[in-house]
Amino acid sequence: MGRPAPSAAAVPLAETVRTEGARILATLVRTVGDLGLAEDAVQEAVVAALRDWPRSGVPESPRAWLTVAARRKALDTLRREGLRGRKEREAVELLEPGVPEPGEDVVQDDQLRLIFTCCHPALAAEARVALALRTLCGLSTEEVAAALLTGEAAMAKRLTRTRQKIRQAGIPYRVPGAEELPARLAAVCGVVHALYTSGHTRLSGDRLTDVDLCAEAVRLARLLHRLLPDDPQPMAVLALLLLTEARRPARLDARGEVVLLPDQDRALWDRSAIAEGLGLLSRSLELTDGQADPYQLQAAIAAQHVLAPSATATDWAELVRLYDLLLSVQPGNAAAALGRAVALAEASGPAAGLGALDALPAAARDHRWHAVRAELLARQGDFGAARAAMRAALDVPLPAPERAHRLRRLAAWAAE
Amino acid sequence: MLYAALLYTPELDWDSPEAAERGKLYQEFAIENAALIRGGEALEAASTATVVRVQGARGGDVVVSDGPYAETKEVLTGFFLLECADLDEAVKAAAQIPAAWHGAVEVRPVHPVPRPQL
Numbered sequence: 001m002g003r004p005a006p007s008a009a010a011v012p013l014a015e016t017v018r019t020e021g022a023r024i025l026a027t028l029v030r031t032v033g034d035l036g037l038a039e040d041a042v043q044e045a046v047v048a049a050l051r052d053w054p055r056s057g058v059p060e061s062p063r064a065w066l067t068v069a070a071r072r073k074a075l076d077t078l079r080r081e082g083l084r085g086r087k088e089r090e091a092v093e094l095l096e097p098g099v100p101e102p103g104e105d106v107v108q109d110d111q112l113r114l115i116f117t118c119c120h121p122a123l124a125a126e127a128r129v130a131l132a133l134r135t136l137c138g139l140s141t142e143e144v145a146a147a148l149l150t151g152e153a154a155m156a157k158r159l160t161r162t163r164q165k166i167r168q169a170g171i172p173y174r175v176p177g178a179e180e181l182p183a184r185l186a187a188v189c190g191v192v193h194a195l196y197t198s199g200h201t202r203l204s205g206d207r208l209t210d211v212d213l214c215a216e217a218v219r220l221a222r223l224l225h226r227l228l229p230d231d232p233q234p235m236a237v238l239a240l241l242l243l244t245e246a247r248r249p250a251r252l253d254a255r256g257e258v259v260l261l262p263d264q265d266r267a268l269w270d271r272s273a274i275a276e277g278l279g280l281l282s283r284s285l286e287l288t289d290g291q292a293d294p295y296q297l298q299a300a301i302a303a304q305h306v307l308a309p310s311a312t313a314t315d316w317a318e319l320v321r322l323y324d325l326l327l328s329v330q331p332g333n334a335a336a337a338l339g340r341a342v343a344l345a346e347a348s349g350p351a352a353g354l355g356a357l358d359a360l361p362a363a364a365r366d367h368r369w370h371a372v373r374a375e376l377l378a379r380q381g382d383f384g385a386a387r388a389a390m391r392a393a394l395d396v397p398l399p400a401p402e403r404a405h406r407l408r409r410l411a412a413w414a415a416e
Numbered sequence: 417m418l419y420a421a422l423l424y425t426p427e428l429d430w431d432s433p434e435a436a437e438r439g440k441l442y443q444e445f446a447i448e449n450a451a452l453i454r455g456g457e458a459l460e461a462a463s464t465a466t467v468v469r470v471q472g473a474r475g476g477d478v479v480v481s482d483g484p485y486a487e488t489k490e491v492l493t494g495f496f497l498l499e500c501a502d503l504d505e506a507v508k509a510a511a512q513i514p515a516a517w518h519g520a521v522e523v524r525p526v527h528p529v530p531r532p533q534l
Contacts, residue, residue: 122503169525170417172502180504 020063021046022138026110027102032074032091036163045069071095112227113173119188120171127162128191137216189237192220196241232287235280236295242277243302246270258405262311274306297326316347334364350376367396383416418526419498419506424490425519441514456496490519
């Protein structure tokens with residue numbers, strides 16, 4: 001046991017343990033062939049590290065320490081359960097102390113396998129998100145439950161059922177072949193994007209949880225991009241997340257109130273995230289030769305906003321064009337349809353925006369639709385209709401800052 | 417692993433010319449996937465189904481009724497038993513069963529149960 005290395009000291013202990021734990025898990029799953037057993041072993045090792053290291057100091061190689069500890073736990077479990085099959089006996093040999101840690105290549109393959117298993121389309125969408133947080137981001141069951149706004153017991157049950165399905169349905173632990181890869185990769189990107197979206201729509205000011213889903217999604221997108229560095233899709237997903245995340249510090253003011261895009265302090269935007277996002281987007285577009293997928297288009301839309309010096313100097317006509325492209329590949333994307341109406345209102349006036357809103361089907365008319373409509377009606381000076389629309393937009397459960405914002409708008413229009 | 421592929425499709429009159437066409441597609445599937453197929457049958461129309469229940473416990477009254485329970489667009493019209501390495505292989509095979517585009521195929525692992533020695 002050594003002193004904390006200077007570089008290690010810069011990273012909080014819990015973060016090191018968590019990152020290394022998630023990394024070790026992937027290899028352990030392959031070795032023991034059972035997700036639940038591997039998860040428990042790593043979890044115990046992580047708990048032991050968090051208990052011991054503050055007293056004994058961070059070991060020289062936290063990774064090696066955790067690997068040995070997790071292997072020992074897994075070995076205990078296998079022996080306790082009485083090694084029934086050949087597979088278990090083989091696993092034990094690989095768990096014996098003295099077996100060297102796998103090389104970086106092997107670990108990366110293992111991580112990729114685990115990603116494809118956890119994001120398998122045969123698992124329910126919510127189950128994929130929960131499992132990804134648990135195994136790929138290395139959160140505890142309690143943290144996953146908090147992040148997804150469920151109780152710990154319910155989450156534990158859901159995770160158990162999911163692991164059971166993986167085992168019993170024979171969901172493989174491997175990277176799909178070239179033929180299946182595009183569809184399966186799209187499913188993985190879908191999980192990352194869903195994770196980000198649910199964090200983003202919840203708003204950071206609504207402090208229901210300590211777990212930051214947006215940050216978890218970015219972490220996962222980074223991992224996926226690192227594992228498939230030449231694939232344009234994970235590249236575009238990471239670009240999209242970074243370009244959206246970069247603007248997050250300006251979305252709420254010091255009092256936790258919503259700040260609309262025109263009023264946001266652009267100095268608060270994270271310039272390094274923007275630069276990284278723009279770089280990834282342009283490389284991704286080069287690789288697909290201009291044939292843009294939905295993530296690239298959404299990233300391009302985010303890029304238009306970050307490139308504009310102000311809301312008024314934004315190229316709204318270009319945004320309308322990008323939304324049209326996005327809707328041509330995703331006709332059912334309600335958020336894109338709303339975004340298009342907003343851009344159209346900016347480019348051609350509120351009447352054009354309202355026309356676009358009214359053209360949307362009833363299924364797309366959710367509380368956001370009403371809120372956007374209210375803003376455009378107010379801009380036209382029709383405050384009575386704007387108030388009615390905003391009341392409709394308040395008729396659902398909303399995150400506190402968003403509700404407060406809408407109520408303030410309503411109050412402002414009442415005075416008109 | 418052994419998987420059951422349960423075929424849910426709109427009902428088809430087995431004597432119709434359409435059914436003959438369908439039969440050819442199934443033969444193609446069976447030939448191409450002979451290595452995986454461990455069994456399978458087509459079922460007569462759902463209107464021919466009979467539901468049997470024993471009330472209460474074993475030895476209770478036998479209640480026989482007409483099936484199926486509800487009018488649904490897609491009904492169980494057949495099944496295959498497929499021996500596959502994992503779910504991905506089973507899904508790949510299931511996607512080639514004509515029912516997958518005429519309706520849907522439900523893939524389920526078969527639970528191994530001990531059998532009496534005959």
